[in-house]
Every structure is written in C-alpha cells, then in structure tokens.
Amino acid sequence: MFAVRIHETGGPDVLRYEEIETPQPGAGQVRVKLHAIGINYIDTYHRTGLYKLPLPAILGREGAGVIDAIGDTEVGNTDVGNANVGNADSNIPLPDVPAIGERVAFVLDAPSYAEYALVPAQRVVRVPDAVSFEDAAAVLLQGLTAHYLCRSAYPLKTDEWCLLHAAAGGAGQLTLQVAKMIGARVIGTVSTEEKARVARALGCDEVINYSQDDFVARVRELTNGKGVSVVYDSVGKDTWAKSLDCLSPRGMLVLWGNASGATPPIDPLTLMSKGSLYLTRPTLGHYIATREEYQSRARDLFQWLAEGSLRVRIDKTFALRDAAAAQRYLESRAAAGKILLKP
Numbered sequence: 074m075f076a077v078r079i080h081e082t083g084g085p086d087v088l089r090y091e092e093i094e095t096p097q098p099g100a101g102q103v104r105v106k107l108h109a110i111g112i113n114y115i116d117t118y119h120r121t122g123l124y125k126l127p128l129p130a131i132l133g134r135e136g137a138g139v140i141d142a143i144g145d146t147e148v149g150n151t152d153v154g155n156a157n158v159g160n161a162d163s164n165i166p167l168p169d170v171p172a173i174g175e176r177v178a179f180v181l182d183a184p185s186y187a188e189y190a191l192v193p194a195q196r197v198v199r200v201p202d203a204v205s206f207e208d209a210a211a212v213l214l215q216g217l218t219a220h221y222l223c224r225s226a227y228p229l230k231t232d233e234w235c236l237l238h239a240a241a242g243g244a245g246q247l248t249l250q251v252a253k254m255i256g257a258r259v260i261g262t263v264s265t266e267e268k269a270r271v272a273r274a275l276g277c278d279e280v281i282n283y284s285q286d287d288f289v290a291r292v293r294e295l296t297n298g299k300g301v302s303v304v305y306d307s308v309g310k311d312t313w314a315k316s317l318d319c320l321s322p323r324g325m326l327v328l329w330g331n332a333s334g335a336t337p338p339i340d341p342l343t344l345m346s347k348g349s350l351y352l353t354r355p356t357l358g359h360y361i362a363t364r365e366e367y368q369s370r371a372r373d374l375f376q377w378l379a380e381g382s383l384r385v386r387i388d389k390t391f392a393l394r395d396a397a398a399a400q401r402y403l404e405s406r407a408a409a410g411k412i413l414l415k416p
Contacts, residue, residue, distance in 0.1 A: 075416070076187035077396040080129045082122030085397040085404075088132070095189055098144030102191045103171050109210035110185045110414040111135035112399055113243075114307075114332055120400065123335065132396070133185035133414075137178035137200055137209035140171055141189075176200040178209040180217065181358055186396055188416045195364055198371040203379040211411035212385045214357065215244040216374040217367075218329070221360035223251045226353060227303040227325050231256035234301040236292055236319050238308045239332065240277055241268035243388070243411040248305060249275050250383055260295060262288050262312075264406060271409050275384070292319040300348075303327060310334035322348035329355055332406070386410030 074095040079087045098104045116132050118124040171177070177197040183190040200209045223229050229252055237252065239245040240261025252259050253276040261277040263269045269280045279295050281288045292301060300321035306312055307330030316326050328336060344350040361367035377383035388410030391399040399412055 074188040075393065076131050076184075077133075077393060078129045078131050078186075079120055079126075082120060082128075085120070085400045087120065088397040088400065090394040090396065096191045098142050098191055100145045101194055102144040103140045103177075103194050103197060104142040104144075105136065105138045105177060105179065105183075105190045105192055105197070106141045107136045107138040107185065107188060107190060107416050108206040109137050110393065110416070111180075111210040111214055112396075112403055112412040112414060113214050114330060114403065116186075117400055117404060118331065123331065131184035131187050133187075134183075135178075135180045135210060135214045136183075136185035136190055137176075137206040137213070138190075140173055140175045140177055140197075143171060143173060143194070171197060176202070176206070178206075178213050180213045181361070186393065186414065188393070196367070198368065198375075201375055201379060204375055207387060207390075207413060208378060208385050209375075210413060211243070211387050212247065212374055212378060212383075213371070215411065216247050216383070216385070217361060217370050218244055218357050219248040219251045220370045220373060221355070221357065222248055222305055222327060222329065223255060223257075225360055226327050226329070226355045227305075229255045229257040229303070232258060233303075234258045234260065234296050234299075236288075236301045236304040236316070237261045237277075238304070238306050238312055238316070239263070239406075240280070241271040241409050242307075242406075243386075243408065244307060244330075246271070246275055246386055246410060247383070249277055254377075254382065260292055260301065268409050271386075289315050289318045296321075300324060305329065308332045309336045313339070317343065317347050317350060320348060320350055323350065324348065325351040325353065327353055327355065388412055390415055 119126050178200050179192045179197050182196040183192040241263050258278045260279045261272045262281045262283045264284050272280045281291045303325045304316040305327050306316045309331040311333035313336045388408045390413045393414045393416045
C-alpha cells in the first residue's frame with residue numbers, strides 16, 4: 074500500500090509518500106480500506122516532534138472506510154459496555170464481531186495517512202448509510218472534541234456566555250454548533266471577515282475579528298464588564314494570557330490546543346489574582362477512554378448529522394500524496410472548515 078510517513082521530525086517537507094507492505098490484521102484487529110482521511114492539528118504536532126512518535130511513523134489519527142479483513146477475535150465475549158450507536162431514525166448496531174464490508178470510522182487508535190489502517194475491533198464506530206465517508210472522517214475527531222468540551226470539560230448552560238477562539242475553523246464550527254444546541258451565548262474570535270461570515274451563519278451571537286479589535290475589551294463590553302464563564306482556547310501561545318483576562322471570577326480556561334505554539338508554564342498565583350480561576354488542559358483520549366463513552370458521544374454526532382442539526386463544512390480535499398501541501402494549508406490558518414485526504 075501507499076502511505077505518508079515521517080522518518081525524522083520537522084516541517085512539511087519531512088512527509089514522504091511511499092510504498093510499504095500492506096498490514097495484516099492480528100488478534101482483535103480489523104483492517105479498514107480507507108475512503109477518506111481527516112487532517113487535524115495533532116498531526117502537525119507529531120510531525121514537528123511536539124508530541125513524540127516512534128520513527129518511522131505513519132501520520133494521521135482519523136479515517137473512514139470499509140472493513141476488508143478481520144483478524145482472529147472474540148469481540149463479543151469482552152465486557153466493554155454499550156455496543157450501539159444510532160441515527161435519527163433507528164438504532165444502528167455496532168456489531169460485537171465486525172463483518173467484512175461494514176462502513177466504519179475511527180479516531181486516535183490507528184494511523185490513517187494510508188490506503189489501509191489496522192484498528193482494534195472495539196474502537197471502530199459504524200457509519201450509518203445517511204452519513205458519507207467524507208462527513209464521517211470530517212466530523213469524528215473534531216466533533217467528539219466539541220462534544221466533550223461543551224458537555225464535559227466545562228458543561229455549558231443555557232444563556233451562559235462563552236468565548237470560542239478560532240470559531241470558523243473545523244473544530245470551532247462544530248463546537249459553536251454544539252454550544253448553540255445547549256442554548257449558550259457564544260462570542261467567537263476569527264482572523265478575517267470571511268471567517269466572521271461563516272461563524273455568524275452558524276449562529277455565533279457575537280464575532281470579534283482579532284486582527285482589528287482587542288478581543289479582551291470587546292468581551293468585557295459585550296458582557297457588561299462581567300466576563301465569560303469559560304474560554305475554549307485552541308490557539309495557545311498567542312491567546313492564553315488574554316483569554317484569562319476575559320473570564321469572570323471562578324471562570325474556567327479550557328486550553329485544548331496549540332495552534333500558535335505551546336503555552337508556557339502558568340503560575341498558579343496568576344489564577345488566584347485574576348479571580349480564583351480554573352485551568353484545564355484536556356485531550357480527547359481521556360474523554361473517550363471507555364467504549365461506552367466513545368459510543369455515546371459518536372451516537373450523538375451521527376444522529377445530529379443524519380437529522381441535519383449538525384453541519385460539517387469540508388473546506389478542501391487533497392490527494393493522499395499531497396499531504397505536505399494539506400498540512401501547509403492547515404498551518405496557514407486559511408481554512409474555514411475541515412481538510413481531508415483521499416487515497
């Protein structure tokens with residue numbers, strides 16, 4: 074098969090499109106012939122070495138396709154919780170023993186910049202017919218992230234003010250929609266007027282173009298000086314300090330990404346002096362650690378997609394061999410939606 078691997082860390086030029094042996098599934102694994110592959114910022118962290126991988130390594134952690142081979146497994150005999158996901162019309166079973174030909178998606182549990190991926194049988198979710206492979210690959214990682222951010226990391230409440238950075242990005246758009254389903258009031262930051270239009274079209278209550286306005290001053294103005302209850306910050310180094318200044322007393326900074334670089338150490342006394350603030354640095358893996366929680370969040374996503382209450386915007390699709398160009402586009406922060414690779 075062909076895959077995109079790194080043999081050393083660095084810029085996009087270290088990505089190599091090369092032919093390697095097609096993997097064979099072992100015990101408890103299924104092989105997925107990939108139809109669509111999601112690109113995410115975590116892929117650039119692996120490429121640069123911010124997050125370490127044993128080398129050489131296939132990049133990517135999200136994909137959708139069809140099971141074409143199954144290793145020896147007795148999945149049905151394992152005690153792993155609820156095995157159902159669903160859509161708007163009916164329950165869609167995730168079979169305990171996956172079958173060849175099943176439409177499935179996965180996230181985090183296998184590298185995906187390739188024509189095939191080996192995935193633990195217990196860590197695939199079935200993709201209903203109402204959801205395309207492209208939408209499944211586009212929504213799973215970022216949609217699950219949006220789900221846990223708004224419902225678990227800081228559970229939003231109706232009419233509560235929140236600040237969402239990068240509101241027009243792939244994950245930002247989904248987080249914005251989940252927050253609005255809950256009934257929260259969302260202030261979104263963007264870098265261009267085009268992205269501002271995207272955020273407004275998805276229901277963002279107030280949009281701040283931070284290339285033109287001081288977002289701290291605008292947040293204080295919009296909230297009558299009170300600040301917001303939570304900031305969802307995926308930008309990191311360039312925004313974290315000002316994000317703290319947007320919070321109301323006992324508010325929470327949910328620092329969940331590093332798009333501008335890693336955040337420096339934060340002195341706990343800073344949190345005290347700015348209003349007894351809370352800080353969390355979550356990651357998706359801890360919020361889908363059990364199969365039951367994983368399936369529950371995926372069930373919601375696919376139901377919302379099937380009924381049309383959640384929209385996923387695919388900004389651009391690249392051929393797998395052009396993964397370097399795709400990552401450059403991602404890092405340019407020009408994308409207004411999800412970026413995909415196609416084998």
